[in-house]
Amino acid sequence: MSSNPVDPSELTGWSDCMPPTPAIGTPLVTACGGTVQYSATTPCVYYRGQAVYFCLPICKAGLQSDPRNSCLALYTGR
Numbered sequence: 001m002s003s004n005p006v007d008p009s010e011l012t013g014w015s016d017c018m019p020p021t022p023a024i025g026t027p028l029v030t031a032c033g034g035t036v037q038y039s040a041t042t043p044c045v046y047y048r049g050q051a052v053y054f055c056l057p058i059c060k061a062g063l064q065s066d067p068r069n070s071c072l073a074l075y076t077g078r
Contacts, residue, residue: 017044017051028053031063031072 022028022038030036030053043060044053052072054060063070 015046017046030055031059031070032074 024037024039026038027035028038028042032055034055036042036053036055038053042053043055043057044051045060045063046052052063054063054071059071063072067073
């Protein structure tokens, strides 16, 4: 995720991340502000030209089902 937080209240047109992807093992900041090492199974969505990574698949599912109460919304305070 880049340093510009995504406004989760506007997350209506996302898709799964597609290549190019980071190299396996690259440290990434997640939607909740944590850090994971990228793997082929790292949950991700692509929104407004930005990849947003998640610690767990359930976190990604939470964003998709309820963006305003997702871990991303809680982390960014929106």
